[in-house]
Amino acid sequence: MSIVAIVSVTIITPNIWKNFSTYPVGTIFPILGFVSLAGMFFLSIQKKDVYAFVSSSIFIGSMLSVTAYGLFPNLLPANSDQNYSITIYNASTDEYGLKIGFLWWIIGIILASFYFLYLYRSFRGKVDKITTDIEY
Amino acid sequence: MEILWFCIITFMIIMYVVLDGFDIGVGILLRIIGKTEKDRDVLIKSIGPVWDGNEVWLLVVGGILFFTFPKLYASSFSGFYLPLIIVLWLLIARGIGIEFRHIIDNPVWKLFWEYLFSFASVLLSIFFGVALGNVVRGVPLNPEGYFFEPLWTTFTIVPAAGIIDWFTIIIGMVSFFTLTSHGANYIVMKPKARYSSGQETLLKFRGGVFY
Numbered sequence: 001m002s003i004v005a006i007v008s009v010t011i012i013t014p015n016i017w018k019n020f021s022t023y024p025v026g027t028i029f030p031i032l033g034f035v036s037l038a039g040m041f042f043l044s045i046q047k048k049d050v051y052a053f054v055s056s057s058i059f060i061g062s063m064l065s066v067t068a069y070g071l072f073p074n075l076l077p078a079n080s081d082q083n084y085s086i087t088i089y090n091a092s093t094d095e096y097g098l099k100i101g102f103l104w105w106i107i108g109i110i111l112a113s114f115y116f117l118y119l120y121r122s123f124r125g126k127v128d129k130i131t132t133d134i135e136y
Numbered sequence: 137m138e139i140l141w142f143c144i145i146t147f148m149i150i151m152y153v154v155l156d157g158f159d160i161g162v163g164i165l166l167r168i169i170g171k172t173e174k175d176r177d178v179l180i181k182s183i184g185p186v187w188d189g190n191e192v193w194l195l196v197v198g199g200i201l202f203f204t205f206p207k208l209y210a211s212s213f214s215g216f217y218l219p220l221i222i223v224l225w226l227l228i229a230r231g232i233g234i235e236f237r238h239i240i241d242n243p244v245w246k247l248f249w250e251y252l253f254s255f256a257s258v259l260l261s262i263f264f265g266v267a268l269g270n271v272v273r274g275v276p277l278n279p280e281g282y283f284f285e286p287l288w289t290t291f292t293i294v295p296a297a298g299i300i301d302w303f304t305i306i307i308g309m310v311s312f313f314t315l316t317s318h319g320a321n322y323i324v325m326k327p328k329a330r331y332s333s334g335q336e337t338l339l340k341f342r343g344g345v346f347y
Binding site: 001002004005007008013014016040044049050052055056057060061063064065066067070071072073075076077078079080082084085086088089090091092093095097099100101102105108114115116119120122123124127 | 137138139140141142144146149150153154157169178181182185186189192196198200203204205206207208212268271272273274275276277278279281283293297303306307309313314317319321322324325326327329
């Protein structure tokens with residue numbers, strides 16, 4: 001399926017690989033994707049379940065990064081006329097708003113990180129019917 | 137600052153797909169792996185405390201788009217109005233599927249909510265892929281930055297392409313298999329492995345056989 005998807009993306013939007021040739025540093029993402037895919041396969045055979053799950057997560061992250069890197073600076077490309085594409089430059093709010101938003105984002109992401117650390121730490125370990133009190 | 141926000145939004149989307157992705161995967165596999173009611177109880181408990189927190193990442197992405205890239209927000213939320221409403225209903229169906237299931241201890245009642253939960257999870261995984269496919273393929277934006285796409289037209293890539301065409305279906309299927317495998321990896325890792333007869337099926341789903 002991955003190969004079919006890569007071929008179809010290349011047919012539909014060949015420009016998506018342009019950023020990778022202009023700035024080769026981005027090739028780290030597809031490489032990471034294929035390594036994590038292979039890793040997930042072998043780790044699951046070896047029954048290293050946590051690492052297999054981490055590999056799966058890295059695969060998803062790297063594939064989405066490939067998409068974002070290929071689309072940059074487009075946010076929503078136009079297939080009617082490239083000049084109509086919505087990019088990060090013609091769609092953004094003004095500089096002041098972006099700066100203030102970033103400050104609030106830092107506060108928010110710190111709070112969210114603590115919340116998720118607490119949530120997943122208190123929910124660590126295996127789950128079965130006896131150890132979980134909450135009804136679902 | 138624009139580049140920084142582009143990176144932040146990408147990061148937030150990745151966090152959403154990784155975290156809610158395994159919830160969706162568990163939903164897809166619920167009726168396949170969970171052969172008995174006890175198995176399904178364990179599966180749902182394994183995502184019970186975290187599924188709603190994971191979905192908040194998606195809401196945050198929407199909020200961030202609103203103030204960082206308002207033109208994109210206005211354009212995509214009006215152009216993708218129908219699929220967004222469908223996604224919203226599927227998210228609602230998943231939520232009530234989990235929360236209503238345990239209210240009445242009746243096999244028919246539980247069966248209904250389990251199937252709703254699984255059905256919504258399957259469709260949601262495909263729709264997220266279709267959405268990504270639309271972004272990659274491009275949309276018919278006009279000079280004012282607006283567009284309209286019907287749900288489907290001829291399933292071909294022509295200027296009047298619909299939201300669903302052969303390309304977006306392929307990306308939708310990749311999304312479905314990716315999230316199914318991600319969910320299978322979570323199921324092996326998190327709940328205690330004591331599935332009556334679904335264990336062999338589970339092993340087929342993980343390890344990326346569909347990739």
